[in-house]
Amino acid sequence: MPIQPSDFKYISDFIKSAAGIVLAPGKEYLVENRLSMLAHTLKIESIDELIKKLRKENSNDLKQKVVDALTTNETSFFRDKHPFETLKTSLLPQIIKKRAAIKQLNIWCAASSSGQEPYTIAMVLNQIPALSGWRINFIASDISEEMLERCRQGLYTQLEIGRGLPANLLPKYFSRHQNRWQIKQELRTMIDFRIFNLCKQWPFMVNMDIIFLRHVLVYFNDATKREILGKVRKQLKPDGFLFVGSGDNPELLDKNFTRTEFSTSACYKITSP
Numbered sequence: 001m002p003i004q005p006s007d008f009k010y011i012s013d014f015i016k017s018a019a020g021i022v023l024a025p026g027k028e029y030l031v032e033n034r035l036s037m038l039a040h041t042l043k044i045e046s047i048d049e050l051i052k053k054l055r056k057e058n059s060n061d062l063k064q065k066v067v068d069a070l071t072t073n074e075t076s077f078f079r080d081k082h083p084f085e086t087l088k089t090s091l092l093p094q095i096i097k098k099r100a101a102i103k104q105l106n107i108w109c110a111a112s113s114s115g116q117e118p119y120t121i122a123m124v125l126n127q128i129p130a131l132s133g134w135r136i137n138f139i140a141s142d143i144s145e146e147m148l149e150r151c152r153q154g155l156y157t158q159l160e161i162g163r164g165l166p167a168n169l170l171p172k173y174f175s176r177h178q179n180r181w182q183i184k185q186e187l188r189t190m191i192d193f194r195i196f197n198l199c200k201q202w203p204f205m206v207n208m209d210i211i212f213l214r215h216v217l218v219y220f221n222d223a224t225k226r227e228i229l230g231k232v233r234k235q236l237k238p239d240g241f242l243f244v245g246s247g248d249n250p251e252l253l254d255k256n257f258t259r260t261e262f263s264t265s266a267c268y269k270i271t272s273p
């Protein structure tokens, strides 16, 4: 059944305030699809009833489930390939030289979805012998509890594996788990998975050498993007690097970021004073 205009407005306002996500008119189909699946899972008769419940009960559990349902979690291993090439061949060698005295690397994947991106990064780090013996602070976060649970389990279907994972890395980093593949514990324990809403106040974290903030800014309006980029700036070390999605352009929104080209892809640095 089509969603009522007043309910669509309520849901758009709800997800904007809960997650910063903009659902403009025209996205009714998305809300209908996602919320009818959630209503089905929760054994609630209709979207109507689900929204009534959301309006009436101040249930954090239901709010989180609606946020989980309305976020888009599209991802894959080695998505866009080039950023990981740049990480491996340009950034990490630079950082390894610069931080040779402290042997510490701080890295944050800020919208980890179901884990393919942070595990791709973990595989890259694991293949760099010069990092052995380093202390690696690796945080991966997302707003969705459901996605974080998937990250922690590290279980992937054959289809998900087939989307981007080079064949030689399957036996190296995964083991068979019934009809799925599980990322090896050695990589799972490298990452500290945390719930984290980019649009709310950020908890204390160490300053980062590298931040991945890919394919998430696209869901926000320019004011929210600027606010997040301002916080990213404070979270990056002065010589740190930021990766964003291919359609994002931080320097157009925040003059304090400068695009830095590498042979395989670009990333962003904080503009020198």
Ligand SMILES: C[S@@+](CC[C@H](N)C(=O)[O-])C[C@H]1O[C@@H](n2cnc3c(N)ncnc32)[C@H](O)[C@@H]1O
Binding pocket: 018, 019, 020, 021, 071, 072, 073, 074, 075, 076, 079, 110, 111, 112, 113, 114, 117, 141, 142, 143, 144, 147, 196, 197, 198, 199, 213, 214, 215, 216, 219
């Ligand atoms: C399309 S996925 C991108 C995943 C991965 N970064 C990539 O590039 O493949 C976007 C992710 O951003 C998360 N997200 C959306 N709004 C968020 C917010 N306000 N705070 C933190 N994460 C958010 C969603 O839950 C989703 O998992």
